[in-house]
Each structure stands twice: as C-alpha cells, then as structure tokens.
Amino acid sequence: MNDSISDYDRLGGDAAFEPLLRDFYFTRLAASPLASLFPPDLDETYRKQLAFQRMYWGGRDDYTPWRGHPRMRARHLPFPIDPAAAATWMACMSAAVIDSAIPPEWREPFLARLNLIAQAMINQHAPPASPLG
Ligand code: HEM
Numbered sequence: 329m330n331d332s333i334s335d336y337d338r339l340g341g342d343a344a345f346e347p348l349l350r351d352f353y354f355t356r357l358a359a360s361p362l363a364s365l366f367p368p369d370l371d372e373t374y375r376k377q378l379a380f381q382r383m384y385w386g387g388r389d390d391y392t393p394w395r396g397h398p399r400m401r402a403r404h405l406p407f408p409i410d411p412a413a414a415a416t417w418m419a420c421m422s423a424a425v426i427d428s429a430i431p432p433e434w435r436e437p438f439l440a441r442l443n444l445i446a447q448a449m450i451n452q453h454a455p456p457a458s459p460l461g
Pocket of ligand 1: 395413447450
C-alpha cells in the first residue's frame with residue numbers, strides 16, 4: 329500500500345466527505361430527534377465536522393488551528409447523549425454513507441470507527457433494570 333496516500337484520500341477525500349457530511353447534517357440529522365441539540369443553522373457545525381474528519385483520517389489539519397485540541401468527550405459533555413442518541417447519530421451517518429462516494433470496501437471500517445467515537449460520547453445512562461422485575 330502506498331503510504332503517501334492518507335486514509336482521508338482512500339475514503340474519497342473532499343469529493344466524498346463534503347456531500348456525505350452535507351447529507352448527514354442538512355438532510356438526516358436536521359430531520360432527526362437530535363436536531364434540537366444543535367444550532368438551527370448547521371453550516372458551522374458542518375464545517376467543524378468536515379475539518380475534524382479531514383484531520384482525523386490523516387488529511388490536512390485545519391481543525392486544530394481553528395478549534396484547538398479536539399477534546400471530543402469534553403466538548404460533548406454539555407449535551408445529554410444517551411445510548412439512543414448515539415444510535416440515532418449512527419443511523420443518520422449510516423444512511424448518508426449508503427448514498428455517498430465512500431468506496432464500498434471502506435464503508436464498514438469507516439462506520440465502525442465512528443461508532444467507537446459515538447459510544448465514547450455517551451454521557452447519560454439509563455438506570456439498570458430492576459432485579460425485582
Ligand atoms: C453520539 C452522538 C452525538 C451527538 C448527540 C453529538 C452532538 C453534538 C453537538 C450537539 C455538537 C455541538 C454543535 C456545534 O458545535 O456546532 C457537536 C459537535 C461536534 N461533534 Fe458531535 N455528537 C455526537 C457524536 C459525534 C461523533 C461520533 C463525532 C466524530 C466522529 C462528533 C464530532 C463532533 C465535532 C467535530 C463537533 C464540533 C466540535 C467543535 O466545537 O470544534 N460527534 N456534537
């Protein structure tokens with residue numbers, strides 16, 4: 329494998345990520361129950377996510393100079409994120425990936441890695457079921 333090619337390029341680069349993340353925020357997430365957590369105008373959120381993903385997958389890093397260290401879990405603490413919220417986020421992303429230019433062979437590993445991050449963002453847990461039934 330050619331090491332000069334980043335995972336970001338393998339996943340399709342800006343040509344794949346820009347439409348993917350537009351679809352994710354403006355079509356899927358905006359119509360989901362998560363929309364109320366986000367600012368009404370999702371344009372800046374989209375631009376943060378695009379810069380984050382480009383950096384995260386080894387492409388150009390415009391994120392850190394702009395936003396500082398990602399500190400993803402800390403940045404998500406102000407928002408109540410339970411397992412259902414993480415599942416909804418992933419459902420929006422999975423649907424967007426199906427309609428995207430991400431190469432088919434990379435879709436599963438891409439979503440699996442995002443799911444690890446999504447699970448780590450969970451900061452609200454339902455109490456365990458009562459042992460008394
Ligand atoms: C688990 C479900 C998730 C929920 C409910 C959620 C929710 C949010 C909310 C409400 C914001 C603030 C919007 C804004 O700053 O414009 C945000 C910001 C952000 N989220 Fe998430 N998020 C989730 C998962 C993820 C995952 C999996 C990633 C990365 C793959 C991610 C990456 C980001 C980034 C990069 C920002 C912008 C941070 C910054 O201020 O620079 N989020 N998220």
